[in-house]
Amino acid sequence: MRTVNAIAAPSATEPLVRTTIERRDLGPRDVLIEIRYAGICHSDIHTVRGEWGPISYPQTVGHEIVGAVTEVGAEVARHAVGDRVGVGCMVNSCRECVNCQAGQEQYCLAGNTGTYTAVDRDGTITQGGYSTHIVVDEDFVLRVPESIPYEKAAPLLCAGITTYSPLSHWKAGPGSKVAVVGLGGLGHMAVKIAAAMGAEVTVLSQTLGKKDDGLAFGARHYYATGDPDTFEKLKNTFDLIVNTVSAPVDMGAYLSLLRLDGTLVAVGAPPEPLPVQVFALFGNRRSFAGSSIGGIAETQEMLDFCAEHGIAPEVEVIDGDAVNEAYERVLKSDVRYRFVIDIDSIR
Ligand code: NAP
Ligand code: ZN
Ligand code: ZN
Numbered sequence: 001m002r003t004v005n006a007i008a009a010p011s012a013t014e015p016l017v018r019t020t021i022e023r024r025d026l027g028p029r030d031v032l033i034e035i036r037y038a039g040i041c042h043s044d045i046h047t048v049r050g051e052w053g054p055i056s057y058p059q060t061v062g063h064e065i066v067g068a069v070t071e072v073g074a075e076v077a078r079h080a081v082g083d084r085v086g087v088g089c090m091v092n093s094c095r096e097c098v099n100c101q102a103g104q105e106q107y108c109l110a111g112n113t114g115t116y117t118a119v120d121r122d123g124t125i126t127q128g129g130y131s132t133h134i135v136v137d138e139d140f141v142l143r144v145p146e147s148i149p150y151e152k153a154a155p156l157l158c159a160g161i162t163t164y165s166p167l168s169h170w171k172a173g174p175g176s177k178v179a180v181v182g183l184g185g186l187g188h189m190a191v192k193i194a195a196a197m198g199a200e201v202t203v204l205s206q207t208l209g210k211k212d213d214g215l216a217f218g219a220r221h222y223y224a225t226g227d228p229d230t231f232e233k234l235k236n237t238f239d240l241i242v243n244t245v246s247a248p249v250d251m252g253a254y255l256s257l258l259r260l261d262g263t264l265v266a267v268g269a270p271p272e273p274l275p276v277q278v279f280a281l282f283g284n285r286r287s288f289a290g291s292s293i294g295g296i297a298e299t300q301e302m303l304d305f306c307a308e309h310g311i312a313p314e315v316e317v318i319d320g321d322a323v324n325e326a327y328e329r330v331l332k333s334d335v336r337y338r339f340v341i342d343i344d345s346i347r
């Protein structure tokens with residue numbers, strides 16, 4: 001075991017504080033990563049505040065992790081000391097169920113092992129990336145392309161894959177009209193990726209305050225959802241709507257914007273239900289779907305896609321001591337467009 005510096009939530013209601021946590025000794029297939037940057041995902045906030053259900057404290061979160069390999073177990077074949085690597089939202093799965101066999105480890109029927117708050121194989125609770133080091137099974141470690149700077153690579157491990165996966169599954173591309181609801185961490189990556197895939201992208205944001213940014217990220221159109229005319233104007237328009245909003249919004253209003261056989265995919269994860277009237281689905285034979293992160297192979301594909309297309313998140317790098325302030329700004333939708341913690345600040 002090694003003791004490493006970290007930032008943890010002592011409870012659901014107190015600010016995060018500096019602390020130390022334990023990392024296990026390397027098993028034969030484990031990789032030790034010296035973490036350089038960790039992104040702040042809105043899921044970190046839902047989790048530490050107990051919004052998705054009770055968790056045990058103290059808890060270190062963070063599942064947008066990048067750094068360098070500093071040690072490998074005896075049987076490690078995929079990674080070597082010095083490699084630039086990343087870890088996303090899961091660190092293990094059963095590997096045997098039909099979904100794992102299909103490369104969809106995020107949908108492991110036994111439940112994937114989350115990077116934080118999950119019960120690890122040794123019975124301990126997994127602790128996330130707001131820390132200086134992490135030990136991870138090599139199969140759940142991704143290669144970070146040389147052309148993507150570390151701090152910009154971090155958010156790809158959750159915000160990137162969570163938007164790439166549904167865009168790819170529902171075939172965003174030339175000729176398709178895609179709307180992205182909410183221009184935050186996930187939303188801005190959805191815009192960049194969908195545009196790179198060749199889709200005609202529209203941003204649906206609460207106000208027009210970030211319009212210039214949205215258009216610069218590759219959107220062709222930008223509308224304020226606070227303006228009721230928006231929903232009238234855009235009726236029956238989109239093939240795919242990706243909803244990244246962290247709070248409950250009126251699904252019926254967004255479903256009405258889908259054209260024939262269109263799909264509204266929920267990736268935003270408010271704790272409250274999102275009620276739907278079936279009649280909103282009957283018209284245009286619409287679908288209401290959900291999507292959770294992405295598989296390991298698909299995450300590698302997304303990293304390589306972003307490198308190839310020169311896409312990277314917009315990040316604001318902060319010191320570890322600024323995490324609580326960053327959380328407050330995320331909650332106010334005052335994020336441009338992902339906070340990333342410089343882990344050297346807690347080393
Ligand atoms: P974020 O950076 O806070 O972005 C959310 C955006 O939603 C905000 O920027 C804002 O966009 C909009 N918004 C916030 N509150 C709103 C409200 N009350 N009404 C309407 N719009 C509102 O969060 P994120 O990190 O992108 O995460 C977004 C959600 O996805 C979270 O719930 C997170 O837990 C979830 N998530 C799910 C997965 C998955 O696997 N499915 C993975 C990662 C995250 P505008 O200012 O443009 O309106
Ligand atoms: Zn996340
Ligand atoms: Zn499985």
